Amino acid sequence: MNKSMVRFLLSKLLLIEAALLIVPLIVALIYQEKLATIFSLLGTMAILLFIGSMGIIVKPKNRHIYTKEGLLIVALCWVLWSFFGALPFVFTGQIPSIIDAFFEVSSGFTTTGATILPDVSVLSHSLLFWRSFTHLIGGMGVLVFALAIMENSKNSHLEVMRAEVPGPVFGKVVSKLKDTAQILYIIYLAMFTIFAFILWVAGMPFYDSLVTAMGTAGTGGFTVFNDSIAHYHSSLITNLVALGMLAFGVNFNLYYLLLIRKFKSFFGDEELRVYIGIVLVSTLLIWLNVGGLFNTAAKGLEISFFQVATVITTTGFGITNLTVWPLFSQFILLLLMFIGGSAGSTAGGFKVMRSLILSKIAKNQVLSNLYPNRVMSLHINHQPLDKRIQHSVLKYLTIYLAIFIGLVFILTLDSNKFLVVFSAAASAFNNIGPMLGTDKTFAIFSPFSKLVLSFAMIAGRLEIYPMLLLFIPKTWSKI
Numbered sequence: 001m002n003k004s005m006v007r008f009l010l011s012k013l014l015l016i017e018a019a020l021l022i023v024p025l026i027v028a029l030i031y032q033e034k035l036a037t038i039f040s041l042l043g044t045m046a047i048l049l050f051i052g053s054m055g056i057i058v059k060p061k062n063r064h065i066y067t068k069e070g071l072l073i074v075a076l077c078w079v080l081w082s083f084f085g086a087l088p089f090v091f092t093g094q095i096p097s098i099i100d101a102f103f104e105v106s107s108g109f110t111t112t113g114a115t116i117l118p119d120v121s122v123l124s125h126s127l128l129f130w131r132s133f134t135h136l137i138g139g140m141g142v143l144v145f146a147l148a149i150m151e152n153s154k155n156s157h158l159e160v161m162r163a164e165v166p167g168p169v170f171g172k173v174v175s176k177l178k179d180t181a182q183i184l185y186i187i188y189l190a191m192f193t194i195f196a197f198i199l200w201v202a203g204m205p206f207y208d209s210l211v212t213a214m215g216t217a218g219t220g221g222f223t224v225f226n227d228s229i230a231h232y233h234s235s236l237i238t239n240l241v242a243l244g245m246l247a248f249g250v251n252f253n254l255y256y257l258l259l260i261r262k263f264k265s266f267f268g269d270e271e272l273r274v275y276i277g278i279v280l281v282s283t284l285l286i287w288l289n290v291g292g293l294f295n296t297a298a299k300g301l302e303i304s305f306f307q308v309a310t311v312i313t314t315t316g317f318g319i320t321n322l323t324v325w326p327l328f329s330q331f332i333l334l335l336l337m338f339i340g341g342s343a344g345s346t347a348g349g350f351k352v353m354r355s356l357i358l359s360k361i362a363k364n365q366v367l368s369n370l371y372p373n374r375v376m377s378l379h380i381n382h383q384p385l386d387k388r389i390q391h392s393v394l395k396y397l398t399i400y401l402a403i404f405i406g407l408v409f410i411l412t413l414d415s416n417k418f419l420v421v422f423s424a425a426a427s428a429f430n431n432i433g434p435m436l437g438t439d440k441t442f443a444i445f446s447p448f449s450k451l452v453l454s455f456a457m458i459a460g461r462l463e464i465y466p467m468l469l470l471f472i473p474k475t476w477s478k479i
Helices: 003-020 022-030 035-056 067-092 098-109 125-140 142-149 155-164 177-201 206-217 228-232 235-248 252-259 263-267 270-293 297-312 327-339 352-370 387-411 418-429 447-461 465-470
Strands: none
Touching: 003 022, 003 035, 003 067, 022 035, 022 125, 035 067, 035 125, 067 098, 067 125, 067 447, 067 465, 098 125, 098 447, 125 177, 125 206, 177 206, 177 235, 177 252, 206 235, 228 235, 235 297, 252 263, 270 297, 270 327, 270 352, 297 327, 327 418, 352 387, 387 418, 387 447, 418 447, 447 465
16 A cells, blocks of 8 residues: 555645645634634644645655555545644634534535534624534545645546545546646535625625525535524525536536536436436425415425435525424435435435436346346346446445445434434434424433544545454555
């Protein structure tokens, strides 16, 4: 294993995080916050600068990155960024526990949106901003961002990007990897900027529009107020945020197709059509089921649509108390938690593409019993899908279910309510945020469970394999 390259890249990534902390520092200066808050940010930056600088003094002779190094760099980067990103909260005492702070920032970078805070007003403007800024950074991917700005454009970094971009299939939109990263991030940041402006025009204060747009773009769910989007009492804002979440739950490679005027490829994408279909059917079913809970049918439709959008995109914005909803609607939302958004989007979950592939595998398996001599092929977007990818999806499902069951098993030590435990595991592992069956935060769990959930959030965001390899001895061997 090329350990020197792992050390070198991780050090550069820590320097990038130090630079990103300048943004909340500027917010602290604008709002003239206490010196303790400013020094907490400066102190964290100093630690990152020291460690990062020490790690890049000796440059590696061999700069090639193999699959193992790529997976290891991705996993360690997300853990280290979450740990160091948590330090300002600990230094200021706004989140005194390092485990709680690590949970909160892991939730931010992985765009989960789960929180241990019963009241976000304890956070200063700068740290509340940093908390949501982690959504914006982690939405498209920490390493995708790094590759977009790093000077090394060689495709040796392909393994790093492949390990981080969600979905069963990774594809570059252009031939050069660095150009792909830059294009994706330009589209992502442009959509974020436009959406923040729209929210501001719709009546949100400027600071609120930025924080909410970051939570929407990263499909994370952190907001300015405890009652989330419901705080604004605006149907316009509610519907805008719902549409925004759905837009960021689409594969960003499709937006590139729009830019180059390949409209037929965009609208003909099979995953996109299934994604929209699931949203429409789920909204209709929930609306019919919960209609009696609201004063008007229009309000019921608005809330149903928003709730479907926030769950399937794994954003986690709040708009209503789900504990009073019928079990039928809660069960639909639970299913949407597992399905998640599109591959190559900022959304979490199992992904619509994998669900689509599994359904086609199941269909072919049934038909093969009827027609044993018939050769069954599987097509996505009119293209045959390689058997290797089909097998990888089945293997992923097996590992996914095994880890999920393990999470539920651990969380039962802290709660006797099955819906709470089951949805908490689903929420963390699928990067969603809210739990079902309770109106409390993740503070109800023990420090050990919160630490396990933190790693589960990172594992879910990185689609399991990079995090699993951290705990396998062979990963650290020289071979």
